[in-house]
Amino acid sequence: MFDPYYLQQLAIGLSLGMTYALMAIGFTLIFGVLNVVNFAHGEIYTLGAFAGLVLISATAPPIVAVILGALAVGALAGFSLERLAFKPFRRFTDEASLKSRAMRESTLLSSLAVSIVVREALEIVFGSQMRSVPFDYLINTPVRVGPVILVTGDFIIFGVAAAMLIGLQYLLTRTRVGLAIRAVSNNPLGAKYVGIDTDRTIITTFVVGSMMGAAAGILMGLYYGAVFPAMGFTPGIKAFVAMVMGGLSSIPGAVICALILGISESMATTFVSSGWSDMVAYGFLILTLIFFPNGLFGARRERV
Amino acid sequence: MTLRLLALTTLTAAGIAGSAFAADTVKLGYQLPLTGDTAQYGQDFRKAAEIALAEFNAAGKPFKVEIVFEDSRSDAKEGTNIARKFVDDKEIVGVLGDFTSGVSMAAAQVYKEAGMPQLSQTASHPDYAKISKYQFRNIATQAQEGPYNAKWMASKGFKNVAVIAEQTDWGQSVVGGFSDAVKANGGTVAFSEFFNRGLKDYRSLISKIERAKPDAIYTGFFYEDGAQFLRQLQQLGIKTPVYSTSAAYSPKLIELAGGAAEGVHLTSNFLPTDPSPNVQHFVDEWKKRSDGAVPGQFPAQAYDAVRIMLAAVEKASPAPTREKVRDALAQTKDFPGVTGKTTFNADREAEKELVKVEVKGGAFVPVAD
The missing domain is CATH 3.40.50.2300 (Response regulator)
Incomplete structure (x- = not known):
């Protein structure tokens, strides 16, 4: 007889993986286009959560309105982030600058700077205490599925992550905007020469990616019931690991690796102390980098 | 902002007192996490310390006290740097903090060498007070x-x-x-x-x-x-x-x-519902500064720790030195704080009376067993 304990751990792992995937999707989208890590993605996530919380405490709207509000804030934040941290480094459009590593790495630092400023600003405005979400809004009512207990949020997060993934794949492969995004990600200079508005494409990517980050933030806030300025850090790291394991620019790859991470963490808890379960995640990262330098799903050269 | 305001009021008060007699200022250091993952605790400690300090400075003592707050981010390396900074400042006669046992113990190594009395409101690791005769704590281990x-x-x-x-x-x-x-x-x-x-x-x-x-x-x-x-x-x-x-x-x-x-x-060891006047006074002051929120145990311990330190400084004055403040701290006996009476034993441990509490109907309720 199969021990229901392992089924429960598997279910917890899947749900944990979903929460990582939710963040990894937007993260990977932005990386795929700019080929640079957006360190402020974790803060977009936090901003989304705070926007939702402020909305809830101000007007107590229905949950759909809360998520729409968070999406709007995410879009605005993505747009401003691009303006502030990325656009100034695209002033020079000659080939040498576009290929320059220094130019790319400077956006790595400028996005890190924005992330620090945003986090500290949130701390000044809201304080660094954890804030509770009103209980009516929480999405963690237990649901029993056979021998396994999950919560409503697990299904909502699964639905949202699946919708994001399918929606993005549709956008990227079936629409002109998606075609432009893929062209820019493949060869920004070439895309410019054939008449694609690269600036607009990059901004679009940021807005879409950040909306997803903000949605992830508010969902996690409602799922765990706590919102605080430093909440974006750990999921950011996990999403980063999932992205690297998945081959840096493959969105389905990042999602699958996020699930692998979640499951291996919860399964590892059975055999090693919970304090060591993070080691499993980072161990996987190291193994992937040694044996699959292009990531598990990064064999194809085409990005996004 | 509030700190600056406080400093300003302190200065004004000192100015008024200065006309009567030369107002001496004694400096204390307080290392605590004001940013980072544990900032919420450090912010609370600072608030509690400011309440205690404002009361002390308004009480017409022959000298004023100033507390220098330094942000350790709950990082042991940062904590040690702050400790060196405090030790180098000849005017600082005593130090409060840090928040976590780990950082407090790292900084304690510096204070041990320099002979600086250190009183932590929260470090409850058994080894902390054993580091040297300069480490005190105001928490049950x-x-x-x-x-x-x-x-x-x-x-x-x-x-x-x-x-x-x-x-x-x-x-x-x-x-x-x-x-x-x-x-x-x-x-x-x-x-x-x-x-x-x-x-x-x-x-x-x-x-x-x-x-x-x-x-x-x-x-x-x-x-x-x-x-x-x-x-x-x-x-x-x-x-x-x-x-x-x-x-x-x-x-x-x-x-x-x-x-x-x-x-x-x-x-x-702290119940905000305790009707005794000093507890209610602290709870009221705290509510005034925190939109009506009730303090938890940690801010109460910080409030008492600061007051114990201030009492020791007062006992060591005039002309308090680090050594005199240490000795005065060691003699602390039955200090009437909001977390009960505090006495430091020979191992510089605060012997705290613990209360059993259960969460009932959305509140902490003291229980007999």
């Missing part, structure tokens, strides 16, 4: 709290217990102090494990605890981790009783965990 709780749980008939704690110096002392006492009482520890502070999802750990089928769970966590743990325990439909240390005693625990906090047992 886990060597005291662990056996107390073990006895409490044994009296309720829980023989087979699970214990979990955060993976820190403090968490290890929670597990150590408690497990030894359980075994000494003839009980068994069915499960013992550490988790990383700030873990979001405890469900894997909870499933694992439940597989060991304990009678009760003893936990070493702070309110953030505690609230998540309790909530997920409820989600998984587990009814095993939970006991915890005074570290989880904060109104925030109930706010964040809601109904899931019902029935949690823990110990404390």
Whole structure:
């Protein structure tokens, strides 16, 4: 007889993986286009959560309105982030600058700077205490599925992550905007020469990616019931690991690796102390980098 | 902003007093996390210290006291740097802080060399006060709290217990102090494990605890981790009783965990509902500065720690030195604080009276057993 304990751990792992995937999707989208890590993605996530919380405490709207509000804030934040941290480094459009590593790495630092400023600003405005979400809004009512207990949020997060993934794949492969995004990600200079508005494409990517980050933030806030300025850090790291394991620019790859991470963490808890379960995640990262330098799903050269 | 305002009022007050006699200023250092993951605690300590300081400076003493706050971010390296800075400032005669046992102990090495009295409001690792004769603390150690709780749980008939704690110096002392006492009482520890502070999802750990089928769970966590743990325990439909240390005693625990906090047992040495005038005075002052929120145990300990330090400075004056302040601290006896009477024993440990508390109807209620 199969021990229901392992089924429960598997279910917890899947749900944990979903929460990582939710963040990894937007993260990977932005990386795929700019080929640079957006360190402020974790803060977009936090901003989304705070926007939702402020909305809830101000007007107590229905949950759909809360998520729409968070999406709007995410879009605005993505747009401003691009303006502030990325656009100034695209002033020079000659080939040498576009290929320059220094130019790319400077956006790595400028996005890190924005992330620090945003986090500290949130701390000044809201304080660094954890804030509770009103209980009516929480999405963690237990649901029993056979021998396994999950919560409503697990299904909502699964639905949202699946919708994001399918929606993005549709956008990227079936629409002109998606075609432009893929062209820019493949060869920004070439895309410019054939008449694609690269600036607009990059901004679009940021807005879409950040909306997803903000949605992830508010969902996690409602799922765990706590919102605080430093909440974006750990999921950011996990999403980063999932992205690297998945081959840096493959969105389905990042999602699958996020699930692998979640499951291996919860399964590892059975055999090693919970304090060591993070080691499993980072161990996987190291193994992937040694044996699959292009990531598990990064064999194809085409990005996004 | 408030700090600047306070400094300004202090200056004005000093100016007025200065006309009568030369106002001396004694400087104290306070190292605490004002930013980073544990900033919420440091911010509370500063608020508590400001209340105590404002009261002291308004009381017409022959000298004024100034506290220099430095942000350690709960980082041991940062804490040591601050310690060197405080030691180098010849005017500083005593230091308060840090928040965590780990950082307090790292900084203590510097204070030990320099002969600077250090009084932490929260460092409860048993080894902290053993570092040198300059380390004091205003909190019950886990060597005291662990056996107390073990006895409490044994009296309720829980023989087979699970214990979990955060993976820190403090968490290890929670597990150590408690497990030894359980075994000494003839009980068994069915499960013992550490988790990383700030873990979001405890469900894997909870499933694992439940597989060991304990009678009760003893936990070493702070309110953030505690609230998540309790909530997920409820989600998984587990009814095993939970006991915890005074570290989880904060109104925030109930706010964040809601109904899931019902029935949690823990110990404390501060009850904001205590009708005694000094407790009510502190609670009122705190509410004024925090939009009506009630203080938890930690700010109360910080408030008392600052007042104990100020009393020692006063005793050591005129012309207090680090050595004189240390000796005055060591002589602290029956100091009437909001966390009960404080006496430092020969090992510079505060002997605290612990109160048993249970969460009932969304509030901490003192219980007899």
